[in-house]
Amino acid sequence: MEKAIRKYWPIFVLPTLAAFCVGFIYPFVQGLYLSFCKFTTIKKATFNGLDNYVYALHDGEFWHSFWFTALFTVVSTVLINVIAFAIALALTNKIKGSNFFRTVFFMPNLIGGIVLGYIWQILLNCVLSLLEKPLLALNATYGFIGLTILMCWQQIGYMMIIYIAGLQSIPDDYIEAAKIDGATTGQILFRIKIPNVMPSITICTFLTITNGFKLFDQNLALTGGEPAHASEMLALNIYNTFYSRSGPQWKGYGQAKAVIFCIMVIIISMIQLKFTKSKEVQQ
Amino acid sequence: MKMKKVLALGLVAMMSAAAFAGCGSGSDGSTASEGGSNGTATADGSNGQVYYLNFKPEADEAWQEIAKQYTEETGVPVTVITAASGTYEETLSSEIIKDEAPTLFQVNGPVGLANWKDYCYDLKDTSLYNELTSDSYALYDGDAVAGIAYVIESYGLIVNTKLLEQAGYTVDDIASFDDLKKVAEDITARKDELGFAAFTSAGMDSSSDWRFKTHLANLPIYFEYQDKGIDSTDAIEGTYLDNYKAIWDLYINNATCAPADLAGKTGDDAENEFASGEAVFFQNGSWEYANLTDKGMTDDELAMIPIYIGAGDEAKQGLCTGTENYWCVNSEASEEDIQATIDFLTWMVTSEAGTNMLSEQIGVIPFKQAADTTNLFVLNDRAYTEAGKTPVSWNFTTMPSEEWKNGVGSALTAYAAGTGSWDDVVSAFVDGWATEYAAANN
Incomplete structure (x- = not known):
């Protein structure tokens, strides 16, 4: 077995590696090159030096959307993980119908972001209209709250499944022993359960942070960046730079923003991974 | 052990299949529909x-x-x-x-x-x-x-002539902005008695906002271009923005819904309101004819009239055609x-x-060698032109960018809902034009 793997591993790696190169490495490198160009189509690109980056870093709207996105990511990461963990705790207790509830909580994940965005837009606009408050497209604060509600609703189920798996993998002996030693429920939670599900926390925070940063569909459908770009997040800002301006220079600006965006997401998730990994314990 | 081997092989097969399937659907996904091509496409390339x-x-x-x-x-x-x-x-x-x-x-x-x-x-x-x-x-x-x-194509105010008659007017009664305002405000005053409103909702959802941020905005631009004798500009002055405000106020205050709700109204909302007889006027174009007739409206209850904003020689104004x-x-x-x-x-x-x-x-x-058309709104346009009226040309093709339109749209929405002022619209219109023009042409 071992020998066979050592001999044939290139064959096993090949399909995925080929797909990875064609679908990721090549477009990424080309995208990097284009971010230094002025272009309408990628075949007719003229080298432009650092102009695109200079523009992107001086664009007020880009920075506004960065801070809006950062705030959104912090709020949604905390809310989603806390609520998902709480639900996971509840559903790992032996209560009746816990499998049914797991399915129910997971369901919102199966609906696409655009569809969800439009459904929630109708829903929230009706509520706001009844309360005689300005609609989503008129007030960035409501837009922010709406996006947070939508993302929580969609992602809590997914994270819950990961937490449930983590909680179920804690050996019963630990908890039993702790109980015999007279540990309280709180102590069991903070001293045994949480340290043992750290790998799940790592993966869940990673997913929610990157999802928060990369959010596009829901943002486009729910608020469309209104009013006047105030609820526009990074991905939508890049999209708008690329497509809703005229003149060849805008594509380069959009491309430069996209590269900056990519680097930011990588740095932030690296820091997060390092931080949560250091808290993981060996079982 | 054996089980594991089979499982691993199965997984590899599945993943590579998925990877290739992903590539395939990715390249097809960008096109909505395909047809008409046949086997000779490559063979006959010469x-x-x-x-x-x-x-x-x-x-x-x-x-x-x-x-x-x-x-x-x-x-x-x-x-x-x-x-x-x-x-x-x-x-x-x-x-x-x-x-x-x-x-x-x-x-x-x-x-x-x-x-x-x-x-x-x-x-x-x-x-x-x-x-x-x-x-x-x-x-x-x-x-x-x-x-x-x-x-x-032509656009203007599509009128439900049957409802207009019920309100006691005919299309001929409307020959200027003042007439339009009088009729619309009279209908609003008697809204409960009549059972319909003057205007369909001026929805500012992205499916409908182009009717106002682009098409309606064409009118103040057209009259300014006319005055100056130009057909494009790097900086708009906004000489007719007061007229733009007047017509926008008329639309939002005499509509089927409250101005604050316009932000969420769609193009379909307005079309359905019009087709079901909830409003007399509906700003849209000749392309809308098929949709309205499909919904059961007939030629004898439809007409298209110019959008009067109280600028230029209104007696000579035709539909917006371009x-x-x-x-x-x-x-x-x-x-x-x-x-x-x-x-x-x-x-x-x-x-x-x-x-x-x-x-x-x-x-x-x-x-x-064009064939003749049965589109009523196109015939309306022809009749106006034959009567000696000048069509309003389409100048929104000279708007500096999509971004400019979006800025005006946002400001109009906020103004309608009361969360923004008209000054914001003016600034989006005039200052936005200059910045966007510069940004597109530097």
Whole structure:
């Protein structure tokens, strides 16, 4: 077995590696090159030096959307993980119908972001209209709250499944022993359960942070960046730079923003991974 | 152990299958629908072929049919692919760099041309250009003819004449902004008694906001251009913005819903309100005719009147008539393909089948051998012109960018809801124009 793997591993790696190169490495490198160009189509690109980056870093709207996105990511990461963990705790207790509830909580994940965005837009606009408050497209604060509600609703189920798996993998002996030693429920939670599900926390925070940063569909459908770009997040800002301006220079600006965006997401998730990994314990 | 091996193999097979399936659907996903092409497409390449990237989803079926018919008659393969609504620029950007790029695409006017002029074949000495009824329907890039308009459309206020009569007026009573204001406000005052409102909801959802941030905004721009005798500008002054405010106020305060709710209203909302008799006036264009008749409205209850904003000589004002659809032939295509494309277009605008299809599905076409149309709103436009009224031209093709329109749209929405002031609209209109123009042309 071992020998066979050592001999044939290139064959096993090949399909995925080929797909990875064609679908990721090549477009990424080309995208990097284009971010230094002025272009309408990628075949007719003229080298432009650092102009695109200079523009992107001086664009007020880009920075506004960065801070809006950062705030959104912090709020949604905390809310989603806390609520998902709480639900996971509840559903790992032996209560009746816990499998049914797991399915129910997971369901919102199966609906696409655009569809969800439009459904929630109708829903929230009706509520706001009844309360005689300005609609989503008129007030960035409501837009922010709406996006947070939508993302929580969609992602809590997914994270819950990961937490449930983590909680179920804690050996019963630990908890039993702790109980015999007279540990309280709180102590069991903070001293045994949480340290043992750290790998799940790592993966869940990673997913929610990157999802928060990369959010596009829901943002486009729910608020469309209104009013006047105030609820526009990074991905939508890049999209708008690329497509809703005229003149060849805008594509380069959009491309430069996209590269900056990519680097930011990588740095932030690296820091997060390092931080949560250091808290993981060996079982 | 054995079980594990089988499982691992199965997984590898599945993942590689998924990876390839992913690639396959990815490349197909960008195109909405495909047809018309047949097996001879590559085999017959020596005689040229046509690939049209269509902009109008509502006409997709008609294009597929006419393409098939042309192929049957001439043997030249014609592929028509339609970009999904609102994604034309994206689709074109990705299609045009392919080996089998569109030989025929479209731009929406001078601003759209700025992006694509490197790809526009000069149509000056072609049979197609000679078929145009007037030079003004060509889109020029310097001296070169970069695009040819293929449809002329009109927009204005669509009136439900039956409801207007119930309110005690006829279309002839409305010949100026003051008349319109009087009628609209009278209907609003008697709204409960009459059971309908004056205007359909001026929805500012993205499916409907173009009616106001683009089409309605054309009027103040048109009158300013007229005064100055220009046809484009790098800085708009906004001389007629008070009129723009007056008509916008009229729309939002005499509508089927409260001004604050407009932010969420869609194009379908307005269309349904109009078709179900909830409002008398509906600002839209000749392309809306088929939708309204499909919903059961008949010619004797419909009419289109000019949008009066109280500027210029209102007695002489006609409908807003123009085009933002220009055919462009891809200059990067092979010579045979370019010739095949021009031949196809010439056939479209001269043959009976082609002109009939264009007149029925698209509207009025500016070509010498155009077939006649049954579109009531187009006939309205013709009647106005024959009565000596001057059509308002389409100047929104000179708006500096999509971003400018969005800025005006946001400000209009906020003003309607009371969360913004009219000054914001003025600033988005005037200052926004200058910044966007500079940004697009630096």
